[in-house]
Amino acid sequence: MAASPSPTPMRRRTHTPTPPSTTDAAPCANCWRGRDAAAPREKRGPCGMTAPDGIGGTRRTLGLTDLVLLGTVAIVNVNVVPPVSGFGRATLGLWLLAWLAFFVPEAIAVLVLSQRYPGEGGVYRWCRAHFGARHGFIAGWCYWTNSLLYVPVLLVYVAGVLTYAGGPATRALIDSRVFIGGVSMTWLACITAANIRGSSVGKWLNNIGGIGGLATVLMVAAVAAEARRRGVAVEVPEVAGTPADMLGALGVMCFAFIGIELASTMADDIRHPERDVPRAVALTGLTALVAYLLVADALLVMVPSGDMGSLQGVMQAIEQGATLAGLPGVVAPVAVLMAIAVAGSASAWFAGPARIPFVAGLDHALPEVLGRRHPRWGSPYVALLVCAAVSAVLTVISLAGSTVAEAYQVLLRAAVVINLVPFVYVFLAVLQLRDLSAPVRASAAIGLVVTACGIAAVFLPTGEVGNVVVFELKMLGGVGGMLGLGLWLFRQQ
Template identity: 40%
Template sequence: MAKTIAFGHKSGLKRVLGRKDLILLFVVAVANLNMVPPISASGPLTLWLWILALAMFFWPQGAAVTELSQKWPGEGGIYLWAKRSFGEKHGFLAGWCYWLSNVFYLPTVILSCIGVGLYVGGPNVQRLEHSHLFTGSVSIGIIVFLMLLNIRGLSLGKWINNLGGAGTIVGAALIVLLAALTVRHHGSAFHWNQLHQGITDWRFVAVFGTICYSLIGLDLASIMGDEIQDPRRNLPFSIFWGGLAAGAIYLGTTLAMLIAMPQQDIGILSGILQGINIMASHTGLLILVAPLAFLECIAILGTASAWFSGTARLPFVAGIDRYLPAIIGKIHPKYGTPYVSLIMFAILSSLLIGGSFFGSSVEEGYLTLLDLAVIMQLVPSAYMFLALLKHALNKQSELKAAKPYLIANCVAGLSATTLGLAVAFVPSRQVSSVWIYEVKLLIGCAIVFGTAYFFYRRSLAHAHQTVLLEVTAADAS
C-alpha cells in the first residue's frame, strides 16, 4: 500500500529572514568566489560559457523559483515542488540529491577557505595546502563551528551569511578595480582576440557543468520558506536583485583573473588571492592584499554557512514526512532549530573530506568533490524545470507570469541542465589520473541513488506495516 502524507505539515520554525537578509543570502549562496579559479583555469573562452549559462540557466532558474515559490510556499523548496508535481517518490529523490550534493560541496568551499588563508602566510605556510592531515583537521574544525552556530539558530547564523554577502560584494568590487588599474598601468594577460580562438582541448566543455552549478542558489531561500518574513512579497524582489548582483560578480571576477595571469598559472584552491597579489604588485597596492584576503575568507565562510543552514532543512522536512527516521525531524527544545539534521550534515561532510583525498592530491580531491556535487545538484534542477513546465501547461493553474515566458524558460533551463549533466563526467585538464576520477564519480553516484532507493523503500515498508497494525487493531475492536 502506498504511503500518503499530508502536505500541510507544520515545521514549528521561526520566521527570522527579512528582505535584506534574503538579498545577501542569494549573493553569498550564488556568487561563490571559490568557484572562479577552477573555471578561469579553462581560459578566456569560459567567458562565452558564462554568458550562455547566465542566459540559458541562471535567468530560467530565477523565473522558475519566483513562480513555484509563490504557488507552493513553505519549507522544502525543490523537494516540495517535485513532490507536489510528480509524487512522493520523485520529491524524495529530488530532495535527497539536492541535500547530498551539498554534503559533497561543503568540503570544497571549506578547502577553498583554507587555501586562501594559507596563501596569506607566504611560501612556507602554503606548503600545508598539500598536507592531507592539516587540511582535513582544519576543515572538520570549521564544519563543527558552523554546526554549533546554526544549531544556535538562524537569528544568529544569518549574520555570518550577511557578512559573507557583504564581503563578497566589496571584495569583488575591489578585485575588478584592481584589474582595471592593472590593464591601465601594466597591461593584461588576457587579450580580446583570445575570445575568437578555437577549442584546442575537447575537455574544455567539462567546465560548463561547473558554471551551471556555480549559478545554483536562487532556490536556497525557498528551502527555508517557513523561516522567511512575508515570502510572497520578499522572495521575488530579493531573487531579482540578488541574482543580478551575483551574475555581475561572476563575470567581473572571472575577467579579472584572466587579466591577472595566464590560465595555466591559476591555482585551483588559492587562485583568487594569487590573482589579487599579482595585480596588487603591478599597481603598487600590495597594502590591499591582506584586507582582500580577510574579505575573501569571510565571503567563503558565509557561503559555507548559507549552504549548511539551508540544505540541512531538507532531511529535517523529510524526517517530518517520515521518509527518513523521525528523529531527524526533531527541533531543538531551546533554540527551535533542526539540530539533528544539522549534526548529520556535519558528520557526513567530515567523512567525505577524508575519503576524497584517497589516491589523489588535495587539488584532485577538491575537483572530484566538486564534480560529484555538480551531478547531484543538476538532477533536482531538472525536476524544478519539469515542475514549472507541468505547472505552465496545466490549464487550471493560476500563473503569476505569462505562459509563453514560463515555457521558454523551461526549455532553456532543461537544455542547459541536460548539457551540464553530460559534461560533468568529462575530467578537466587539471585531473592527472582519469580512471581514479571516473571511478570516484561512479561510486559517488551509486551511493547517492542507492541510499535514496533504500530510504524510500524503507519508508513504504514502514507505512505498510503501520496500516496493517491499524487495520488489525480496528478488526479486534
C-alpha cells in the same frame, strides 16, 4: 446582541486538506503553511498545519537584505572564475550567456514553484507535490547529499585561503593536514552551533560572508583598475581558445549560478516570502552576474589568457595581478575577505539543505527523529547534528591518504551529476503546469535542455583521463551508488 457561534471543534477536526495539483495556486486555503508534526498542538491549524507566525516555536527572522546576502554567498564563488577565463574578451560574453541560459530559467522556476507550494523544503516539497513521494525524496536526497559533499570542500578551502593571509611565512601551512583539519573542524563546529541557535543567529554568518564576498570582488576590481592606470595591464585578445573549450567553460559558468533556490528550503523563516522572495531573486541575480563579470574582467587584465589554465586558484591569480600592479600588500586583506566569504558560503550550504532531511522526517520518508525541532530555539537541531557528523567524516576522508582522497574526488565528480538531478525535476514540474504563459514554459524548456547537457558533459572524459572505460565505470558507480542508497533509505521507511 448575542455572540455569533463559533465553528464546532468536530467540524474543524474533520476537515481534510486538498492535495496540491498542477492547477492549484496554493495549498488548501483553510490550512496554515508548513506541516510540522512536532509542533505543539496550539501551534497547529485545523488540518495539523502549523501557524504562520511560528513553526514549532520558530520565528520568521529573514528579511530582504538577509535573502539577498544569502543568495549572494551561496552563488558567488570567485574560485571558479580562473579556469574559465582564458578566452579573451569573449569570456565576458560567455558569462552573460550562461546567466541567460541557466540562471534566468532557474529563477523563474523557483519563483513559480515557491509561490504555488510555500513552506520549507524547497525542491523536495515541490517535486513531491508534482511527482509523488518517491521522486520527491530522490530530488531532495540528491540536493542534500550534494551539499554534504560540497561543505567539506568549502571548509578545506577556508583553511587554504587563510594561508595567504600571513604572507610567505604562513604559505607552507597549506601542506599541513593538522592546520587544514583544525581550521575546518573548528569552523564546522561554529556553524553547527550558530544554526542550532536558530536562523536569527545563523543568518549573520551568511550576511557577513556575503559582505565579505562582495568586498573581495570590489578589491580585485580595484587592483585591476590600478593595473590599467599604471599602464601595466595585460593586453587582452578579443577571442582565444577553441570552440570546444568554450562550450565546456560555458557549462561550468551556467552551473556557477546554482544557489538561488537555497532560500526556499528555509521558507518558513522568511518574514514576508510573497513580497521579498521575488525581489531577492532579482537583486541576487544581478549581483551575481556583476560580481562574476568584474572578477573575470579583472583577471583578464592581470593574467595572460594562456596562463589561466596553469593557475591553481583565484588567490594565485590575485597575487600575480597585485604584483603586476605594484600592490603586493593587498593580497593578505583579500585573503581574509575571501576566507570570510567562503566561510559564509559553508554556513549557507550547511544550514539550508539540512531542512530537507528535516521535512522528510516529518513526512516519514526518513526517520522521524530528523523532524524534531529544538525545544527552545525551534531549529531542526537533529538534522543539523547529523549533517555536521557526516561533514566531519567527509572532511577527514578528504584529508586522508591518496587512495581514500582519490575515491573522494570520484564522489565529488559524481556529485556534479547528483547536483543537477533536482533541477531536471524542477524544470519538468514547471512544464507540467498548463496555466503558465508561453515564455515561462519556454524558459523552463531551455533550463531543462541546459541541465541535461550539463549532466551529459560530466561523463565526457577529459584529456587527463588515462582509461576511459575505468573513468565511466567510476562515474556510473558513484552516481548509481548515491541514487541507490537514497532509494534504499526511502524503501526502509
